Amino acid sequence: MATTAEDLAREDKLQGLGCSRKRKEDPRFIQGKGTYVDDVKLPGMLFADMVRSPYAHARIKSINKDKALALPGVHAVLTAADLKPLNLHWMPTLAGDVQAVLADEKVHLQYQEVAVVIADDRYIAADAVELVEVEYEPLPVLVDPHKALDDDAPILREDIKDKDNAGQGPRKHPNHIFSWEVGEQEATSRAFDEAEVVVKEEIYYPRVHPSPLETCGCVASFDKVKGSLMVYITSQAPHIVRTVVSMLSGLPESKVRIISPDIGGGFGNKVGIYPGYVTAIVASIVLGRPVKWVEDRMEHLSTTAWARDYYMTGELAADKNGRIKGLRVNVLADHGAFNSHAQPTKWPAGFFSICTGSYDIPVAYVKVDGVYTNKAPGGVAYRCSFRVTEAVYVIERMMDVLAQKLGIDRMELRMRNFVKPEQFPYHTALGWELDSGDYHTALTKVLKAVDYEGLIKEQAEKRSKGELMGIGVTTFTEVVGAGPSRNCDILGVGMFDSAEIRVHPTGSVIARMGTISQGQGHQTTYAQIIASELGIPSDEIQIEEGDTDTAPYGLGTYGSRSTPVGGAATAMAARKIHDKARKIAAHLLEASENDLEWDIDRFKVKGVPGAEKTMKEIAWAAYNRPPEGLEPGLEAVNYYDPPNFTYPFGAYLCVVDIDKYTGEVKVRRFYALDDCGTRINPMIIEGQIHGGLNEGFAVAMGQELPFDAEGNILGNTFMDYFIPTTMETPHWETDYTVTPSPHHPLGAKGVAESPHVGSIPCFTSAVVNAFAHKGVTHMNMPHTSFRVWQKIHELSLDKRE
Amino acid sequence: MIPGKFEYHIPTTVDEVVALLGEYGDEAKILAGGHSLLPMMKLRFAEPAHLIDISRIGEIKGIHEQGGTVRIGAMTTENELIASELLQQKCPLIPAVARLIADPQVRNRGTIGGDIAHGDPGNDHPAAMMALDATFVLRGPNGEREVPANGFFLGTYWTDLQQGEIMTEIRVPPFTSGTGYGFNKLKRKTGDFATAASTVVLKLNGNTCADIRITLTNVGPTAFRADEAENILRGQVISEALIEQAAQQVMAVCEPAKDLRGDEEYKTHMAAEMTRRSIRDALARAKG
Numbered sequence A: 001m002a003t004t005a006e007d008l009a010r011e012d013k014l015q016g017l018g019c020s021r022k023r024k025e026d027p028r029f030i031q032g033k034g035t036y037v038d039d040v041k042l043p044g045m046l047f048a049d050m051v052r053s054p055y056a057h058a059r060i061k062s063i064n065k066d067k068a069l070a071l072p073g074v075h076a077v078l079t080a081a082d083l084k085p086l087n088l089h090w091m092p093t094l095a096g097d098v099q100a101v102l103a104d105e106k107v108h109l110q111y112q113e114v115a116v117v118i119a120d121d122r123y124i125a126a127d128a129v130e131l132v133e134v135e136y137e138p139l140p141v142l143v144d145p146h147k148a149l150d151d152d153a154p155i156l157r158e159d160i161k162d163k164d165n166a167g168q169g170p171r172k173h174p175n176h177i178f179s180w181e182v183g184e185q186e187a188t189s190r191a192f193d194e195a196e197v198v199v200k201e202e203i204y205y206p207r208v209h210p211s212p213l214e215t216c217g218c219v220a221s222f223d224k225v226k227g228s229l230m231v232y233i234t235s236q237a238p239h240i241v242r243t244v245v246s247m248l249s250g251l252p253e254s255k256v257r258i259i260s261p262d263i264g265g266g267f268g269n270k271v272g273i274y275p276g277y278v279t280a281i282v283a284s285i286v287l288g289r290p291v292k293w294v295e296d297r298m299e300h301l302s303t304t305a306w307a308r309d310y311y312m313t314g315e316l317a318a319d320k321n322g323r324i325k326g327l328r329v330n331v332l333a334d335h336g337a338f339n340s341h342a343q344p345t346k347w348p349a350g351f352f353s354i355c356t357g358s359y360d361i362p363v364a365y366v367k368v369d370g371v372y373t374n375k376a377p378g379g380v381a382y383r384c385s386f387r388v389t390e391a392v393y394v395i396e397r398m399m400d401v402l403a404q405k406l407g408i409d410r411m412e413l414r415m416r417n418f419v420k421p422e423q424f425p426y427h428t429a430l431g432w433e434l435d436s437g438d439y440h441t442a443l444t445k446v447l448k449a450v451d452y453e454g455l456i457k458e459q460a461e462k463r464s465k466g467e468l469m470g471i472g473v474t475t476f477t478e479v480v481g482a483g484p485s486r487n488c489d490i491l492g493v494g495m496f497d498s499a500e501i502r503v504h505p506t507g508s509v510i511a512r513m514g515t516i517s518q519g520q521g522h523q524t525t526y527a528q529i530i531a532s533e534l535g536i537p538s539d540e541i542q543i544e545e546g547d548t549d550t551a552p553y554g555l556g557t558y559g560s561r562s563t564p565v566g567g568a569a570t571a572m573a574a575r576k577i578h579d580k581a582r583k584i585a586a587h588l589l590e591a592s593e594n595d596l597e598w599d600i601d602r603f604k605v606k607g608v609p610g611a612e613k614t615m616k617e618i619a620w621a622a623y624n625r626p627p628e629g630l631e632p633g634l635e636a637v638n639y640y641d642p643p644n645f646t647y648p649f650g651a652y653l654c655v656v657d658i659d660k661y662t663g664e665v666k667v668r669r670f671y672a673l674d675d676c677g678t679r680i681n682p683m684i685i686e687g688q689i690h691g692g693l694n695e696g697f698a699v700a701m702g703q704e705l706p707f708d709a710e711g712n713i714l715g716n717t718f719m720d721y722f723i724p725t726t727m728e729t730p731h732w733e734t735d736y737t738v739t740p741s742p743h744h745p746l747g748a749k750g751v752a753e754s755p756h757v758g759s760i761p762c763f764t765s766a767v768v769n770a771f772a773h774k775g776v777t778h779m780n781m782p783h784t785s786f787r788v789w790q791k792i793h794e795l796s797l798d799k800r801e
Numbered sequence B: 001m002i003p004g005k006f007e008y009h010i011p012t013t014v015d016e017v018v019a020l021l022g023e024y025g026d027e028a029k030i031l032a033g034g035h036s037l038l039p040m041m042k043l044r045f046a047e048p049a050h051l052i053d054i055s056r057i058g059e060i061k062g063i064h065e066q067g068g069t070v071r072i073g074a075m076t077t078e079n080e081l082i083a084s085e086l087l088q089q090k091c092p093l094i095p096a097v098a099r100l101i102a103d104p105q106v107r108n109r110g111t112i113g114g115d116i117a118h119g120d121p122g123n124d125h126p127a128a129m130m131a132l133d134a135t136f137v138l139r140g141p142n143g144e145r146e147v148p149a150n151g152f153f154l155g156t157y158w159t160d161l162q163q164g165e166i167m168t169e170i171r172v173p174p175f176t177s178g179t180g181y182g183f184n185k186l187k188r189k190t191g192d193f194a195t196a197a198s199t200v201v202l203k204l205n206g207n208t209c210a211d212i213r214i215t216l217t218n219v220g221p222t223a224f225r226a227d228e229a230e231n232i233l234r235g236q237v238i239s240e241a242l243i244e245q246a247a248q249q250v251m252a253v254c255e256p257a258k259d260l261r262g263d264e265e266y267k268t269h270m271a272a273e274m275t276r277r278s279i280r281d282a283l284a285r286a287k288g
């Protein structure tokens, strides 16, 4: 504990845990000095471009590549037939299914990759794409997932039509992927039968796209002489990519080097493996030249991993006082043409069963059915842990619906049902152990900050004048930090993560992690953790990630797992070094280890003023004259397998005003209180919360990927797909409480996804609440002016006297 | 998003443009700010073999007043329109429209001539030009001709501009006292085209509406004038009831296409709502 001014100065100098250190990555990004995949230019590099299907479902009758091959500068045109001898025309997905790399006999979605052209430059490649002649026989298209299991539905996946298991359990129809059940069905039914009050709502969570600013791409470079492959790739999980590439190509994993350079946002979109990557790698191996593939925005929005697309039926059973007796949720999940959502392998619906939320619910039952349709494959965790956004959405919506039915204030209903502080660790009806929380305090703080009573009064006045004002609320609990390897793996690799820390003789540090930053600021925050653990200033600590040749194996960054898992590994590795440093210090000070105490950046001999050794002095000694029996050097590796997930939570409140003649929704106020346990860097936390709120706002108010009846994707450019700018983005007010995680070495929980997960239902809550006095209980997203106006018009609220 | 091959020409006089247009015929396209043409080329919806960049032609840039009309060079950018004090004084509707077009990048390069010549029903200048009763100066192999904005827009991406012609200037009569304008544009977000927009220019004589033009954007195959709605108001003292009648009349003539901004019904209602607001704004401004 720092007490004197000198102590405080020493501590400040470290810029450790809890300080708002400025982001170390920003100078290079602000100056345009980042290195993204598309900045990588290798000698002799060729360019790939894709021939894509105009149809959502069609048989390929023939492909003629003669004209394309005749174009000067074209090196190769590859189709499924070319990949077949290598057994690379299909690839395994993370979900136990297979996905076509290049369409094999059939196309299953519009824009599907049919052939890849490799040429001297990007322009020739694009010209050649137009010269590849593909003859299609259009087939009936399946767009509506509700019709997927009909007897007369077109069968999409002929390649697996006779399989009764597509990798995630038994299936009941050729278009069926899996059924996943959790909880007690009978006991839940009983709770509903006996309940005084029951509510039910159909809730659709539309298909949206994470849409990072940087699209996906790679540069594959195969060295024929060394027999080694290097791939620069936009990946949130480079180590898993290495394993998969090795398995697919037959190259030893040691001869495959994957580098994730700077990444312009991922948001779950950059976890999986895409056909573009595989074809670039194959082309590089075949041609012995580096091959770059970078998709454009339309290709990105049309074919790479999207999120959500859940048709949810939520039901709550309660008594007259609003105490919840049971929860039941049925989901129809549209997975597109291949089941390639990115989830831990054993979790076909991710962590959707966290849908009991922040509430003490005695019994629950959840069933999710996944089906195929003629759409892009996906279903990834868009700035959330796997399917947690959907789960939080359904329970928060249902809480509002129940409150409305009972005529109990929505805040009061939540207060009555919250898991109480003394109940932690709390075991949910669907099998989770919530580590810590204090939900009452959080909500109380928010209500006070926004003067909730005042808002209610104002709303009543507005309503009496025919104006539309809505107040939204969410009190969410997330589950992040996947995860304990007994529960979570990807293709059999446990979801631990890792850190390797090396202290140099002069006391500076290089540390590498198995995670990979895509804007989260790992270079800044990991250094702060090490700084506090080792007493070495953050600025002397270099953090590196993303190069599989140098970084220890890790599962990557998504699902808010970096702080809960990677951050824990970092702290644990630092503690190993700390332990060794103590031994060296004891030796140098000729004292027993037990007589030493740690003081910010040095060990002191208790009660002997001046008898002390700084970490810098210890580092030098580690390389100079370590104690006998102790190996020289000062470094450590930790692979951290977390004992549990972490459960960040928050209470959000939103106020909207609606223009009843245009349907425009104006967010007047948004108050976000987050509790992510111990706060490593408050400024980065706030930045992440702002970003997450912006994305939540985008999803709730505008993002969607709709399809027409022929399976043509609509809205796949930024003209339609909503990316809010500063002009649209509301003003955010942020706040916090701190309830540390009891099992994390630092007490930290992860934060960057909470604002996305938590804000989306809050916007819906506010919009619906503006119509609640007219009996409206739910409105589906996105709450565009058009859709909101339709509700206004249906209710004749735009009538003029 | 990679355009096909093309030849690039960069003439410095209008005569050279006319000569190049004559030489290459329908293989040639004029390139102004490029913010409509280049996206179409990147999508390969347009694949001109010859691009004639007119950005270095000084004679078709700038804004001045001459012979009682405000003259705007076709190659004047949106940002220049916004910054023009002359326009702010003589024809404030034009900068008001320009301000709501797209985003700063687009407004930096996009030109008034390109916005008009493109013939896109979503573009905002066409309706403004019709409401202002502007005329366009076109130069071609047979010399120069002047055509009124009303009648210039024939269909989607189809105008009276003939092959071989370039638009050189836009002429606008300046506002006289008692004139007011309204421009209301509903859009989903910055950078979006209008879901519906309505432009109104009216002149008051005392309290009576001496003249009025109401034009609409993106609710039909071209920008168009709502004559019958104008007739309801012309010669009248404008009241809320008459505004409502005019708005209803606007709804009767809209023919919007459904897209992700909304369906026909919504866009029709929004055209009416934007018209109500524009009439009210114009009235308030005319009263001073």
Ligand SMILES: Cc1cc2nc3c(=O)[nH]c(=O)nc-3n(C[C@H](O)[C@H](O)[C@H](O)COP(=O)(O)OP(=O)(O)OC[C@H]3O[C@@H](n4cnc5c(N)ncnc54)[C@H](O)[C@@H]3O)c2cc1C
Binding pocket: B029, B030, B031, B032, B033, B034, B035, B036, B037, B038, B039, B074, B075, B100, B101, B102, B103, B106, B109, B110, B111, B112, B113, B114, B115, B116, B117, B118, B122, B123, B124, B125, B161, B165, B166, B167, B168, B191, B192, B193, B194
């Ligand atoms: C994201 C985005 C949003 C937009 N939103 C809006 C909006 O809300 N409202 C709006 O009005 N516009 C909008 N635009 C269009 C923008 O204003 C364009 O700049 C404009 O339509 C075309 O002007 P330009 O100078 O860029 O012309 P170009 O794109 O260079 O040319 C357009 C067409 O006009 C022809 N042409 C150009 N100049 C002449 C001339 N002098 N004589 C004859 N033919 C000529 C060209 O040959 C071409 O066919 C938007 C554009 C983008 C990219």
